Amino acid sequence: MAYDGFMTTPWLSDEQQRIWRSWLRLNRELSATLAREMSASSDLSMADFGVLVQLTDVADGRVRISELADNLGWERSRVSHQLKRMQTRGLVERFECAEDGRGSFVGITSAGREAIGEAAPGHVAEVRRLVVDHLDADELRDFGRLVDRLLEPFNG
Amino acid sequence: MAYDGFMTTPWLSDEQQRIWRSWLRLNRELSATLAREMSASSDLSMADFGVLVQLTDVADGRVRISELADNLGWERSRVSHQLKRMQTRGLVERFECAEDGRGSFVGITSAGREAIGEAAPGHVAEVRRLVVDHLDADELRDFGRLVDRLLEPFNG
C-alpha cells in the first residue's frame, strides 16, 4: 500500500494504480483513435454521430429533445448546443410540439442520413478492429460482465 | 447479426452493440462523476489534476514540456494551453532550459502542491468507491487483464 507524502488518506496500491492508469489511457487512446477515424472519413464528429444514431434509432425520425438527452445520457444544454450546430449544417431539423408548447421535436434530415451512411462503416470497422475482434468470445463475455458490474452504481 | 438498412457493411451483433454502448456509457458516467467530485471538492479540473500528479511524480519537481506531454499522453499544444491556464492561476511555473534554447521546464508551485493535496483524497475515495472497491479480487484482476489486452493495439 503506497502512501503519498502529504496525504493522510491511503492512495491506491501499486497494482490498483497501474490498472486505473491503464484504464484512463485506454479511454484516451480509444476515443482519440475513433474520433480521428471519424473525422478523416466523414464530416461528422463523434458527437454528431451519436446524435444521428439516436435519430435513426427511432421509428418516425423525430424525438423530443429531452428524450434525446436521456437516450444520449447528455445534459439538456449540451444537446441544445449540439443541435444548434448540427441544424446550421443541415443535419437535423426541428419541429414544434403540439401537446406541449414548451417542447419541440428534432428529426434527421436526408443530408443527415447521407452523412451517417458515409460515416458508419468506417466507424464500425474501427470498433471491430480495436475492440470486438480483438477479444475472443470468453474475453468479450467477461468484458461485458465487468462493464455491467461497474455500471451498477449508476443504475440505482 | 443485425444489418442497418442503408449500409452494406455488417453492424455489430446485438450483444456486441450492447456491450459497446455500455462501455461508452461507463466512460461517460465515470468521468462525469469524477469531474464533478473534483470540482466540488477543489478548484482543480481533472486536467489540472493530471498535470499536477505528473509534476509531483518527478523527483526534482521540474520536467521538460515534451516529456510531460509524453507522460500524460497528450498533444503538445494541449499541454501548452493547459499550462498557460495553470500558470495564470499560479499552480505551475516555467523555467528556461540551458541545454536546449527552444525548450523549457515546468514545475509545480507550492500553491500547486497545496491544491493537489486538497483534491487528492476525495478523488481517490471516489475511484475506490466507484471502481476498485466495487470489484472483488478476481474481477479486478480480470479487469486489468482485459484493459491490457485492449491496449495492445496502441503499444506496438
Next chain:
DNA sequence: CCGATTTGAGTGACGCGTCATCTACTTCCT
C-alpha cells in the same frame, strides 16, 4: 381559478482539446 412551483428548452461565459500554423533553435548533410 390563481399564484407558486416545476419543467422543457435555450443562452452566454468560460474552460477544454484539436488542428493548422508559426517562430526560434538545433541538427544534419555536404
Next chain:
DNA sequence: AGGAAGTAGATGACGCGTCACTCAAATCGG
C-alpha cells in the same frame, strides 16, 4: 561553414461541454 530539415513549444480559430441563468409553458395546491 552554411543551408536544409527537423524539433520544442506557442498560438489562434473553432468545435465541444458545463454551469448558471433565463423564459415560457404546464402543473399543482389551495
